[in-house]
Amino acid sequence: MTDRLNAVLEKIDAANAKDPDGASLIYGQRMSAELARLFGTDVSEVLQIAARGQHIERWLSKRRDYPEGRAGYLQWRRDLGRAHGERLAGLMADAGYGAEDCARVGVLLRKEGIKRDAEVQALEDTICMVFMKWYFADFSKKHADEKVLGIVTKTARKMSADMRARVLQEFDLPGDYVEALKAA
Incomplete structure (x- = not known):
């Protein structure tokens, strides 16, 4: 694991450790473990960051702040993907990742190209x-x-x-x- 990858993963964990119910930290760790189990450890650093940070600070965006129903749910999910991508891109830039990698993490989290x-x-x-x-x-x-x-x-x-x-x-x-x- 590179120093910059380790630094970003540590910052994701530190951010998620602030979750009042602890769910985000556990979820991120489960995502990393499952990614490694399913795809091995030879996946890109950007994918590893996206997996660990998929729910970074998710508790800050409440579902109840959006309209009821499917349209409100889908808007909430889109906003989460965008916010998580921006948050991770900032952490990545701080750790020395280039603009292309920072943009790529957002693509993954918004699930563009599934x-x-x-x-x-x-x-x-x-x-x-x-x-x-x-x-x-x-x-x-x-x-x-x-x-x-x-x-x-x-x-x-x-x-x-x-x-x-x-x-x-x-x-x-x-x-x-x-x-x-x-x-x-």
């Missing part, structure tokens, strides 16, 4: 696997089966075919969820 850009897809696959591994069980207990099936379907559509196959291998899912993954 299904066409290998790094954007790797980040999305990592996000989906982290959700499945650490958050799906609790989520599925809190929501009706119909909603959970819808989320599984949407998640599967965002994943690469290889990652959908890994989900089927690594997780014991009910039949409807398996079919949703296969149909995607």
Whole structure:
């Protein structure tokens, strides 16, 4: 790990350690671990930074500050991607990364080129696997089966075919969820 990468990851962790419920720090560490597990340690530094900082200071932007419904939710998510990209670009610039790398982290976080850009897809696959591994069980207990099936379907559509196959291998899912993954 280069000194500048280590410096940025430490700053992300320090920022996320201020999260009142501690969720952002844990999430970032899980993202880094899962990225390494899925894609090895030979991925770009920008991708490693995007994974670790995907939710940097997320608690500062509240969902409740946006209108109810899908349109409000999507606007909140777009604003988060932009804000996280800008925050990480600033940390990267401070550590000596060039303008191209600083711009690239925003592309990854805004998920520009999903299904066409290998790094954007790797980040999305990592996000989906982290959700499945650490958050799906609790989520599925809190929501009706119909909603959970819808989320599984949407998640599967965002994943690469290889990652959908890994989900089927690594997780014991009910039949409807398996079919949703296969149909995607």
